[in-house]
Amino acid sequence: MSLSALPIEIICMIVERIPTQAGVKAFMLSHRRVSNLPLVRECLYNRTGKSRLSENLLWACEKDDKNLACAMLALGADIKCSSKDQVFTPLTIAAAECNAEIVKLLLEHDTSIINGAGGCGDTALKQAIFRGHIEIVKTLLAQSNLDPSAANPHPSRTMQDPFYRLKPLNEALARGNEEMVRMLMEDSRFKLDHNSLAAAADGGNESLVKLCLQKAPPTPQYFDESPVALAAFRGNEAVVKLLLEDGGLDPNEENKYHRTPLHLAAAGGHDNIAKLLLDRYDVEPDVKDLSNITPLSDAARYGHVGVLKLLLGSGKTNPNARDSMNRTPLSHAAERGHSEAASLLLATGLVDADSKDHMDRTPLSWAAENGVPDTVRVLLQTGRVNPESKDKEEGRTPLSYAAGSSHYLNSFNGAKRRDDAQECRDIYNLLQGRTDLVSPPDVQARQRGTYGWLAKCDPVDIIEQLLEYDGVNPDAQDKQGQTPLMLAAQRRQVEAVRLLMATGKVNPELRDNDGWTPRIHAEQGFKPRKLTQAELDERAWDAWEAAL
Structure with missing residues (x-):
């Protein structure tokens, strides 16, 4: 048998x-x-090991396996445990996945978990509101010990979850969910606060904005966020008009970073909002925020040509305005590779094409490092830039920055490139002048196979342009003694090394301050340098802009 x-x-x-x-x-x-x-x-x-009980409970809560969840709880799984990434607890992940029976099971087991949040995550109520799970919210509201003000104070959350959305009611307003807002406001535990109008403006629901204008406390000056600025950034013209006309808000209202609605409209690329603010409300077009950034700089930085034309056309903006890092709108446009924006600024005849920032970096230097050949071409064609200009921090020229750029087309996932060993062999042969042993140029590696901004990048093209320019020293050393050839070898970029060697003006045996030759750099590969505080601050600002 x-x-x-x-x-x-x-x-x-x-x-x-x-x-x-x-x-x-x-x-x-x-x-x-x-x-x-x-x-x-x-x-x-x-037979589940004790170390796996909580892990299994989290899995059951995510996958809506009630039997497994019951078994793990009976065996002593920690109902307050957190996931490996410290974002979810069993209750918050069940709420996020809209697993109603699991939520009820967990609350029956221990009601004290209702206000908990895992690590840098949100409470179950916030998760349910964010995902729009009405039934889960009803279940949670039925618990008498629910704390309506519970919010995770973890500092890393502020970049992902702006302050004005930390409370559950404000999250619902920011989602523009009228049914959710109505349900929460019927519960006496939830009240509108100083952030509610900003949240509603962010959500873009006109009915909820009207509600907050009528019932929410006014937003103090220089508070976390300006409601008008948020609506302007989202491009919601109807809400902007509602706030200014019905709400009587100030069109020049600043947030705590002193950024105005015009700043945010420019950063978001909403020329209709910018035109409304400039024409109907006569806002100050050249206002500066805490970092001395103007709306014109914002438009240039993000390549929003429509807003740029409006601001330049007003005749009231300074196209050479410098921010707290001594950078101009052209410097920002060049760094991001916005060639059309750079051309517009240069066409005014008022812009210094070779302006230096606090590190003595020029627009050409920024454009070369970030690998956008069209922008480099626009700058070189002015005849008013110095291609040999060195920055004071590292002593590097635009050619040095182009050679050491991280934006080579074959550096990105999905791009065709040779294996490292073959690239090193080709570089060794090029350095020794044995060009007959080098693989033919890798044309496929320079095909535009990426998307968005990266599709415009090609440092090899920039190297070609700079080498054609009279007076460029292809063997210039920076403060570390490194040459463009060494930097290209670090990146194992055969085509860049080929171009530099073809000039006949580079020394392949030259050593840097550590005694390394280009060959040693090719063997060791690229070692990322430590970011400066200024660069860290700028990345944090970009993250904040993205979070809005």
Whole structure:
């Protein structure tokens, strides 16, 4: 008689005598007829190691497996545990996934977990509101110990979750969910606060904005965020008009960073909002924020040509305005590779094409590092830039920055490139002048196979342009003694090395301050340098802009 033909009772007795969980799993897989028997599953769960109980509970809460969740809780799983990434607890992940039965099970087991948040995550209520799970919200509101003000104070959340959205009611307003807002406001525990109007403006629901204008406390000056600025950034013209006309808000209202609605409209590229603010409300077009950034700089930085034309056309903006890092709108446009924006600024005849920032970096230097050849071409064609200009921090020229750029087309995932060993061999041969042993130019590696901004990048093209320019020293050393050839070798960029060697003006045996030659740099590869505080601050600002 085969094992599968035995009575269920005997099979269960056999399973009870299997000592390990792995053994029970193997038995269940080989005899699927019994895999769903309660006793067999109980045997499986009972053999779970203590270290896996909480992990299994989290999995059950995410996948809506109530039987497994019950078993893990009965075996002593920590109901307040956090996921490996410290974002979710069992309750918050069940709420996020809209697993209503699991949410009820967990609350029946321990109601004190209702206000908890895992690590840098949100409470269950915030998760349910964010995902729009009405039934989960109803279940949570039915708990008398629910704290309506519970919010995770973890500092890293502020970049992902702006201050004005930390409370559950404001999250619902920011989602523009009228049903959710109505349900929360029917509960006396939830009140509108100083941030509510900003949240509603962010959500873009006109009915909710009107509600907050009528019932929410006014937003103080220089508060976390300006409601008008948020609506302007989202490009919601109807809400902007509602706030200014019905709400009587100030069109020049600043947030705590002293950024105005015009700043945010420019950063978001909403020329209709910018035109409304400039024409109807006569806002100050050249206002500066805490970093001395003007709306014109914002438009140039993000390449929003429509807004740029409006601001330049007003005749009231300074196209050479410098921010706290001494950078101009042209410097920002060049760094991001916005060639059309750069051309517009240069066409005014008022812009210094070779302006230096606080590190003595020029627009050409920024454009060369970030690998956008069209912008480099626009700057070189002015005849008013110095291609040999060095910055004071590292002593690097635009050619040096282009050679060491991280934006080579074959550096990105999905791009075709040779293996490292072949690239190193080709570089060694080029350095020794043995061009006959070098692989032919890798044309495919320079094809535009990426998307968005990266599709415009090609440092090899920039190197070609700079080498054609009279007076460029292809062997200029920076403060570390490194040359463009060394930097290209670090990146293992065969085509860049080929171009530099073809000039006949570079020394392949030259050593840097550490005694390294280009060959050693090719062997060792690229070692990322430590970012300066200014660069860290700028990345933090970009993250904040993205969070809005």
